[in-house]
Amino acid sequence: MGLGPKTTLTIEVGQLARGEEIGIILIFMALEWVVLGYAAGAEAIMVLLLTIPGLDGLRKGLVAVTRNLLKPFLSVVPFCLFLLMDIYWKYETQPKCEGESCTPSEHLRHQKSIMKSQRNALLIAAALIFYWLLYSVTHLVVKIEQLDQRVQRLKDRE
Numbered sequence: 001m002g003l004g005p006k007t008t009l010t011i012e013v014g015q016l017a018r019g020e021e022i023g024i025i026l027i028f029m030a031l032e033w034v035v036l037g038y039a040a041g042a043e044a045i046m047v048l049l050l051t052i053p054g055l056d057g058l059r060k061g062l063v064a065v066t067r068n069l070l071k072p073f074l075s076v077v078p079f080c081l082f083l084l085m086d087i088y089w090k091y092e093t094q095p096k097c098e099g100e101s102c103t104p105s106e107h108l109r110h111q112k113s114i115m116k117s118q119r120n121a122l123l124i125a126a127a128l129i130f131y132w133l134l135y136s137v138t139h140l141v142v143k144i145e146q147l148d149q150r151v152q153r154l155k156d157r158e
Helices: 018-051 056-073 076-093 104-157
Strands: none
Touching: 018 056, 018 076, 018 104, 056 104, 076 104
């Protein structure tokens, strides 16, 4: 029996099995990484737009938008720390698969788990580094604008 485009799935509350609950939890855990990836991507794009030469006309508005987004993006820092603790907890509590004590499929699953943890740690590092870069670049651009205004005022006095 195949599922067609008009097939509906009905699950009563009592029918939800333990495996389905875990599947739902895993979907939400995956969403955490998607959100972090989008945040890191947005930070990278803003850093890129702030540092590209020749966008002087857009830079003023972009700086205003970026300065307003720095506080909400600060929530990335505790979120990354939470996810880092989650990786550490998973690493410490996962069963060890060494030598001949596990089957090849268990060994492969263990290796995949390690690779995913390393990938997620790199994503955390990228998000934190891009936030720091965004903060630093925005601060420097604002400082340059203030110095340009000061120079302009001094020229006007003379």
